[in-house]
Amino acid sequence: MRAAALERTEVTALSPEDAGRADFYALLAALYFAPPNGELLSLLAATAPAGEPDSPLYMAWEALGEAARETDPERVADEFARLFAGPGRPPVMVYGSHHRTGFLMDTPLVELREHLAELGLGRKEGVGESEDHMAGLCDVMRLLIAGAEGIAPATLEQQQEFFNRHIGPWYRSLARELTACDEADFYRRVGRFTEAFLDVEASSFNIGS
Numbered sequence: 001m002r003a004a005a006l007e008r009t010e011v012t013a014l015s016p017e018d019a020g021r022a023d024f025y026a027l028l029a030a031l032y033f034a035p036p037n038g039e040l041l042s043l044l045a046a047t048a049p050a051g052e053p054d055s056p057l058y059m060a061w062e063a064l065g066e067a068a069r070e071t072d073p074e075r076v077a078d079e080f081a082r083l084f085a086g087p088g089r090p091p092v093m094v095y096g097s098h099h100r101t102g103f104l105m106d107t108p109l110v111e112l113r114e115h116l117a118e119l120g121l122g123r124k125e126g127v128g129e130s131e132d133h134m135a136g137l138c139d140v141m142r143l144l145i146a147g148a149e150g151i152a153p154a155t156l157e158q159q160q161e162f163f164n165r166h167i168g169p170w171y172r173s174l175a176r177e178l179t180a181c182d183e184a185d186f187y188r189r190v191g192r193f194t195e196a197f198l199d200v201e202a203s204s205f206n207i208g209s
Contacts, residue, residue, distance in 0.1 A: 096132035
């Protein structure tokens with residue numbers, strides 16, 4: 001996403017919690033945009049989970065690390081192509097409009113584009129995927145949390161509004177489609193991590209509202 005230079009809040013250092021949230025959204029954006037390369041797989045394999053060992057997020061992160069140790073770039077690239085980019089309708093759809101209405105390029109995408117315009121954001125030139133692709137939505141959340149050059153982080157209320165309007169209504173549908181897909185191996189664990197992390201986000205926003 002590209003960002004207009006809009007002032008939202010004073011620029012301040014991110015808290016460790018917000019830095020971690022931004023990193024998780026960046027990871028999800030990367031995993032849904034393209035298959036992980038060897039460097040990213042090695043990072044996932046080597047990073048120990050944090051938090052309570054019996055929490056869903058801890059266990060999902062641990063499982064994702066195990067999956068990264070068990071695969072290689074060629075295998076995961078083949079899996080990515082089969083799941084998301086196959087001929088015809090792929091086994092797993094990563095577009096919000098599809099999960100919310102059953103149709104691509106539907107009303108949720110129109111509403112998303114209007115909201116992005118209000119925030120001063122838009123799709124990068126040359127990107128073929130529509131804005132309701134999960135990778136793009138996670139990248140917007142990363143930007144709202146962490147900011148970027150020329151743009152300050154968004155307020156928590158703005159983050160919550162974007163999440164509740166454009167991610168919250170359908171992320172579980174995508175995650176469960178992945179975890180139930182017979183063709184998914186590494187990405188089955190990505191689906192589990194997606195649901196666990198975004199469940200934490202949804203709960204945190206609800207507590208703060």
